[in-house]
Amino acid sequence: MKALERHRRMTETWASDPGFKGWFSTVSHTDLGRMFLVTAFFFFLVGGILAMLIRAQLATPHSAFAGPEIYNQLFTMHGTIMMFLFAIPTFEGLAVYLLPKMLGTRDLAFPRLTAYGYWCYVFGGSMLLFSMLFGIAPDGGWFMYPPLTGPLYSPGINTDFWLIGITFVEISAIAAAAEITVSILKYRAPGMSLDKMPIFAWYALVTALMILTGFPPLILGSVLLEVERAFGLPFFQAELGGDSLLWQHLFWLFGHPEVYIIFLPAAGVISTVLPVMCRTTLLGYGWIVAAAVALAFLSFGLWVHHMFTTGIPHMGLAFFSAASTLVAVPTGVQIFAWIGTMWKGRPDLRLPMLHILGFFITFVIGGLTGVMVAVVPFDWQAHDTAFVTAHLHYVLFGGFVFPILAGLYYWLPHFTGRLRFFRLGELAFVLIFVGFHVTFLAMHWVGLLGQRRRISTYQPEDGWTVINLISSIGGFVVALGIGIVIIEVILHAVAARRSARNPWGAGSLEWAMLTPAPAYNFASLPHVTSRNPLADNPDLAVELAQGKGYLAAPSRWRETLTVEVASGKPDYHVIYPGNTRLPIVMSAVTGIFFLSLLVKFYWTVPVAVIGVAVLAWRWVWELGRKDDLPAQSIGHDVELPNTVAVDHAPGWWGSLFLLTANATFFGSLIFGFAFLWTVAPGWPPPVWFEPSAIELGLGILGGLVAVVAMRLALRANDRARSPLPMLGVAFAGTLAVAAACGLLMLRTPAPAEHAYGATLLVMGGYGLFHAALVSLMVVFLIARVSRGFTSPVRRAEFPIVVLWTDYLALVGAFTLLAAHLTGYLA
Amino acid sequence: MLVGASVIFGFVMVLLVLAFRKHDDAPRERLWIVKLGLVFPIAVLLALLAYGLFVGERLLPRQGADVVSVKAEGRMWAWRFSYADVEGRTTQGVLHIPAGVPVDVAVTSVDVVHSFWVPRLAGKLDAIPGHVNVLRIEADEPGTYHGRSAEFSGEGYDQFAFTVVAHDDAEWRSFLAGEIE
Incomplete structure (x- = not known):
């Protein structure tokens, strides 16, 4: 060609x-x-x-x-x-x-x-x-x-x-x-x-x-x-x-x-x-x-x-x-x-x-x-x-x-x-x-x-x-x-x-292509062996355009590949989604959420939240496939599995870093709680939270059950058994966390009268939100399993939900302990 | 500090200009990065840090027998001063202190964050609702010193100023006796 x-x-x-x-x-x-x-x-x-x-x-x-x-x-x-x-x-x-x-x-x-x-x-x-x-x-x-x-x-x-x-x-x-x-x-x-x-x-x-x-x-x-x-x-x-x-x-x-x-x-x-x-x-x-x-x-x-x-x-x-x-x-x-x-x-x-x-x-x-x-x-x-x-x-x-x-x-x-x-x-x-x-x-x-x-x-x-x-x-x-x-x-x-290609005589790869850049960047992907690949091989651009690199065969999918983090050895084959208006629609609905808060039009807030949830559901649903994709050849005698068939798909990595930000948010909240407690004037609060061993146990146990059940569901899927029963148990576990956090919010003493109650209310809300989010993810997974989107090979979605469930169990336990223990101490 | 900063700036600029002359230098990573990049800043900074801490420590309020205590309470947009030596005595917008005697000003606020600043007597200290911060000031000479609030506080911030009047012994006694308003 x-x-x-x-x-x-x-x-x-x-x-x-x-x-x-x-x-x-x-x-x-x-x-x-x-x-x-x-x-x-x-x-x-x-x-x-x-x-x-x-x-x-x-x-x-x-x-x-x-x-x-x-x-x-x-x-x-x-x-x-x-x-x-x-x-x-x-x-x-x-x-x-x-x-x-x-x-x-x-x-x-x-x-x-x-x-x-x-x-x-x-x-x-x-x-x-x-x-x-x-x-x-x-x-x-x-x-x-x-x-x-x-x-x-x-x-x-x-x-x-x-x-x-x-x-x-x-x-x-x-x-x-x-x-x-x-x-x-x-x-x-x-x-x-x-x-x-x-x-x-x-x-x-x-x-x-x-x-x-x-x-x-x-x-x-x-x-x-x-x-x-x-x-x-x-x-x-x-x-x-x-x-x-x-x-x-x-x-x-x-x-x-x-x-x-x-x-x-x-x-x-x-x-x-x-x-x-x-x-x-x-x-x-x-x-x-x-x-x-x-x-x-x-x-x-x-x-x-x-x-x-x-x-x-x-x-x-x-x-x-x-x-x-x-x-x-x-x-x-x-x-x-x-x-x-x-x-x-x-x-x-x-x-x-x-x-x-x-x-x-x-x-x-x-x-x-x-x-x-x-x-x-x-x-x-x-x-x-x-x-x-x-x-x-x-x-x-x-x-x-x-x-x-x-x-x-x-x-x-x-x-x-x-x-x-x-x-x-x-x-x-x-x-x-x-x-x-x-x-x-x-x-x-x-x-x-x-x-x-x-x-x-x-x-x-x-x-x-x-x-x-x-x-x-x-x-x-x-x-x-x-x-x-x-x-x-x-x-x-x-x-x-x-301009001619590479007018400055640079050595980095962005100049090894047509300018302005074509939509696909590189007709075939280079094999890199130094920090300045273009300086080592000035003909690189032409060779890549001629298809001498990886993934040179045009396909109806937008394809690329990923590499191992440290070594740069190719590991997975990736298919990207195509053009879609979903992002702009979803950010507009997100905007309605923020706008409703701004003008204090509170009845539209839940509408916007549901809207975002529905769109997010569709967003993830569009990916994935109902048949097992065989390992894909990327040229030069290398075959790679597709990302639907791996343990750590891009979505898992994305979740990991999103959760890093999320954990920092939660850590700041805990810091705020401790700061107010120790530094702010006007403590201790007039009324303490009434602790309850039952609620505390319910929330922590619920989180643990969900964590274990998700792992069992993953294992069942790997062994070609139905993961649905264990997904059901995991769902019940997330509901238990939601209930414990919801009760915490309901019983928080006078949140408008002291920062103690106010902080507990926000922490409870944070836990409840995550419990709702993870239970939605579990339901999503149940729907995917029922519709045949998963198989022992197509397993990439399980580890992602495992990650989020672990996080839920952790922040749920922290939140409940912070509330109930302070109640006991007082 | 200004002299030191100028010398360092000049040094860096000379290095920059010299880069443009014709030369055949072998890349010398050790010289540039270890000596100039690491050792040089660390040495300068350590010296500066020690100096800063020494000066800062000297400016701190120390316990002493003859320290006069006053209280400064900020609100939008006025300061109210009260005096430990005279029960119930308050002044608005003017702080009276004795000259030549260390004075501890207990700074606080009843509404938003303000900052108590008399440039010729001491640095700034913030007035934060719910907290009391203590600033040590001392006027060597009797006279009038201008003070400003130095934390943005909304519309009246531009004009939010006050005065500190330092009295000699005789005047200070008559102030305490209520003879000076």
Whole structure:
């Protein structure tokens, strides 16, 4: 078969629906990656316009441009949009677009989940935009400290937009993170062992794992605060046994890792682009991977440095101060490895390299001022002044925006298949770089003179007028530069010359294909033996197009393969689902759930929940088959079993990482309970929970029964006996857990009057929800067995339900013990 | 700190510029990563950390015989001060303290989170509902010092300020006697 013929037949199988309607049904990572990036860039512009409004307001003293009411919305939304709707989705978009191409495969692990996450992001982001257009945007700062954001001091709907909208958007982050993790671990080209992965994949893996463990505390905080606002359960009210400090802990448990969640992907871009710009390979690959992992661990140990002024004991401060300064070490390792790479090669001042230099200068200054604010006495003065605002912009703009711009210009030929023609980018770089430093150097200075953050105006006597004016002018110069970038990208897409393959002479696999990328990525999958496969074999692209790799035969299914995690040896054959509108419909119904909560239209909430459950049922039902698929040949004399016929299918891996995030959520809830108990004023509660040995036994035993019965069902299926009786027993077990948790919720003493009862109610609700979820899974499995979707060979769905049942038994037992034991102790 | 930071920044920039000259360096992983990447930051940071802890420890409230205790209670958007030395005496927006004597300010809030900050006397300390934090301040000279609340607290945050008046001995005694409002 000729390469062109193969291209046509593969495209037929893989192409999205034509026209703009195809956007709503596409599950292709190439399409969705582009959509993510364009949407994120749109939000970057919105956030940038807000920044300009802020600078316009602060340019002169006594400014009448915006009163505090509007100004508070401006800075709250600027921070919120840049963090949640620009930075994180940009990482997701970049990873979604690039990873399968870099890893030498055809799509991500769960194509429909990519689409679902994208639409959740769009709908959640739209809710926030809507609130802004109508002047009812959140106004409590992007950190949303209660009690200011509580029901008493922010009675309006503004705060609810934040809590509900952002939680909705977080779904996309969690979905993308689980998907990226599984994709990197399992979906790679044959032969690509972990140590041969492109460095960007390592960074993306670390970032995704951080999202899975960093975001749940914030989601929990948002849920608790929204429950307090909507139903009056006092988690953050000191007079009722709550504590506003709990929010600060949960928020910064998320908030500090967030900084590294933003920085690490950008560092991945630098580690990828910089060696190509220097015509060499990366110095110290292993060290850099170790540094990224070290950063991830350290970043979870230093959230308290955002709370140095909250009256934490000095020894505690010493510990967190040490951890905060320590984090500069792995950052230093990366910086010097990059400079060493430049010494090793011959750097060329092409446009991506300019932005990387911009990164170096800006980020190093940001890092040094960061070390300053990690010193406790200095922070006591600088905290909450413009100095900190300036510092964080050096870190985030230097550490994220410059690398992303470098990446944009580097991969632009890949997106469009064209080369830059108009040389506007250099001018844009100069404007952005100079404008940025003028703006924020001035802001450091005015901060040291005592200007606080978040004030809407100041007096001429303060003596800050000239500096603020300079800072504002710098800000508008940056905006001009960004405007030129947009113009150049548009011109590029419509009017530039065609590019040859691999215009930069890169060594990674994403350049071993046609540009713009075909829907199927690689006509056949490469066998990887080094970190720079394309550098070793410049003809690789042509050979793959000719079908010399794996899975070269076009088929009516979208096929790929997975590999063993560490060694990269091929293990399973995968068939992807095709184009479908299910993701967008399901995220719309999810949106109805959140919207109902927002406008307090509670009767539609159960309707939406049932809707999501029905759609999720259909989602999983569509996969699978009624006949045993024989082992599939992938070429080169290798045969692999299909994923329906294995113990650890992609769905099992996805569940594992979803449960990791879930367990972090539950752990944060337990932490909150313990924190309130030991630190909050107003304890012990007036009434304790009435313990009951029967309920406690029922719940724990029910969980155990379900765990054992699921295993027996799995074994029965393996031995070609009917698993139905044991599935029935497992179902009864989950119902027992549900009953025990339900009774706990019913009998919780006065949840609206003390944080103790309120926390028990939420824990009971968490247990009940999971019991309902797992019983639904068991029913699903019963339906699958009855309809002939399982066999001793087609067994992949059993281990997934086993995993969830184990989790249920565990959190059910924890929840019930926490409630009943505290009752006994009192 | 500024000097140290500038030196480090200059050093990194020199390394960056030198990368662009024509050269034939063998890749030296040990030098770049172990010496420059690991040893250098660790040495600098340890020194800085020790210095920070030393200074921080000195700023902590220590027990002493002649410490004056006052209480600062934040609300949207005013501070109310009361004095351990005079039962029932409160002032609004102005804190009176003796000069040259250490003063412990017990900071708390009745509504949302605020922060007590007199830049020339001490760092910030948050006022958190349900908690009392103690900040040690000391004015060397009698005079008026400007204070601000430094935690965003909604609409009145811009103008949320107060004053600290440090009195000499004679004035402080007459304040305690109720002769100064």
